[in-house]
Amino acid sequence: MLIRMLILSLLGVSGFLSATSVSxxxxxxxxxxxxxxxxxxxxxxxxxxxxxxxxxxxxWEVELLHRPEVNNRIxxxxxxxxxxxxxxxxxxRQFFEKSYLVGIGLQVPVEVMGYRYSFxxxxxGYQWEFKEDWATAxxxxxxxxxxxxPITMTNAEDLFExxxxxxxxxxxxxxxxxxxSGGLGHSSVQNKLSIExxxxxxEEPATGYAYFYGGIGYMVQSDLRVQFTxxxxxxxxxxxxxxxxxxx
Amino acid sequence: MIKICGLFVLGFTMLxxxxxxxxxxxxxxxxxxxxxxxxxxxxxxGELVELKCASCHQVPASSYTPEGTPLDLDLRYYKxxxxxxxxxxxFWIGDNETEGILEKQLGGIRKMPLEYATPLTDRxxxxxxxxxxxGAPE
Numbered sequence: 058m059l060i061r062m063l064i065l066s067l068l069g070v071s072g073f074l075s076a077t078s079v080s081x082x083x084x085x086x087x088x089x090x091x092x093x094x095x096x097x098x099x100x101x102x103x104x105x106x107x108x109x110x111x112x113x114x115x116x117w118e119v120e121l122l123h124r125p126e127v128n129n130r131i132x133x134x135x136x137x138x139x140x141x142x143x144x145x146x147x148x149x150r151q152f153f154e155k156s157y158l159v160g161i162g163l164q165v166p167v168e169v170m171g172y173r174y175s176f177x178x179x180x181x182g183y184q185w186e187f188k189e190d191w192a193t194a195x196x197x198x199x200x201x202x203x204x205x206x207p208i209t210m211t212n213a214e215d216l217f218e219x220x221x222x223x224x225x226x227x228x229x230x231x232x233x234x235x236x237x238s239g240g241l242g243h244s245s246v247q248n249k250l251s252i253e254x255x256x257x258x259x260e261e262p263a264t265g266y267a268y269f270y271g272g273i274g275y276m277v278q279s280d281l282r283v284q285f286t287x288x289x290x291x292x293x294x295x296x297x298x299x300x301x302x303x304x305x
Numbered sequence: 306m307i308k309i310c311g312l313f314v315l316g317f318t319m320l321x322x323x324x325x326x327x328x329x330x331x332x333x334x335x336x337x338x339x340x341x342x343x344x345x346x347x348x349x350x351g352e353l354v355e356l357k358c359a360s361c362h363q364v365p366a367s368s369y370t371p372e373g374t375p376l377d378l379d380l381r382y383y384k385x386x387x388x389x390x391x392x393x394x395x396f397w398i399g400d401n402e403t404e405g406i407l408e409k410q411l412g413g414i415r416k417m418p419l420e421y422a423t424p425l426t427d428r429x430x431x432x433x434x435x436x437x438x439x440g441a442p443e
Contacts, residue, residue: 082330082333082334082335082336083335083356083357083360083423084335084360084421084422084423084424085360085369085423086330087329087330087331087333088369088421090328090329090330091329091330091331094327094328094329098327123325124325125325125326125327126326126327127327127329127331128329128331128332129329129331130329130331130332131331131421132335132418132419132420132421132422132423132424133418133420133421133422133424134420134421252421257369257370257371257372257419257421258368258369259368259369260368260369287324292328293327293328293329294326294327294328295324295325295326295327296324296325296326296327297324297325
């Protein structure tokens with residue numbers, strides 16, 4: 058988008074000598090940015106510290122993603138649209154031989170504040186304890202999200218669909234009950250926004266982006282973990298997530 | 306007791322670390338095209354129409370062209386080799402009774418631009434009306 062804005066501004070300067078133009082912010086660019094932010098927010102991140110001590114078994118998790126304030130102005134629209142500040146997800150992970158991971162994430166489409174958020178994702182991964190109390194993990198995933206609701210205008214029934222796939226790697230350190238972790242990942246995303254009001258379909262081609270994160274967790278009990286993770290994506294979105302995980 | 310202290314520290318750390326913000330372009334209004342002298346297609350109108358109209362009105366239609374948009378209208382060009390071009394706008398945006406689509410709905414055709422398109426400023430509308438009333442000169 059930056060490249061396109063640069064090209065537009067160059068065209069503006071060179072095209073018409075008596076017309077004043079600067080880098081243009083168009084409704085398209087506002088829409089593209091808004092779509093990217095939502096797509097980044099809905100990505101299926103790890104939210105799990107590589108743990109030096111883990112056994113075969115399962116993890117049952119509730120994950121809460123914080124949605125930051127979003128100015129969803131596009132074009133002439135001025136009215137703010139309030140959305141739910143928290144997006145919940147349920148996650149399940151199954152471990153094999155202490156190292157291999159297969160997991161799913163889902164959100165059943167329950168309507169909250171006029172929004173109906175559906176989510177389904179799958180992940181596979183591997184973790185490796187390379188030193189006492191130190192572990193690393195790699196993971197790949199695919200995810201699909203659908204939001205129905207007033208994304209662009211109050212009372213509208215817009216439809217936002219996101220398809221994602223990506224990989225990430227993380228490093229974790231365990232100190233008594235504390236779990237420190239950090240990682241980075243790359244995801245590709247394709248999304249489309251159907252604006253009910255104008256019958257407009259804003260479809261974005263697949264684009265890739267990198268993200269990184271840091272987290273701190275605590276084993277409240279031997280089978281109960283709380284985790285906080287701060288994510289940063291493409292310098293246009295920062296958000297946090299918390300999770301509570303039951304280990305079995 | 307240690308666990309309670311640990312949880313307190315964790316909560317405090319989370320509070321300090323938490324950062325949640327999205328850098329949208331929603332705070333930035335679209336830029337205004339300013340034309341000096343008489344508006345013509347080559348003097349500002351072409352740039353204005355291409356930036357704020359042609360994103361939807363082009364042939365073939367773009368992915369964000371709304372349903373029901375005329376498929377033969379290409380506003381990237383004054384007179385395209387095929388179909389209608391920007392010169393035909395003089396029948397839509399002038400001051401005659403049957404015109405004025407920038408200010409009102411005309412028959413079954415909605416006011417332009419649509420709400421989710423890049424808006425025109427009052428000054429840009431006046432440029433377009435002057436241009437149309439002058440016969441939409443190239």
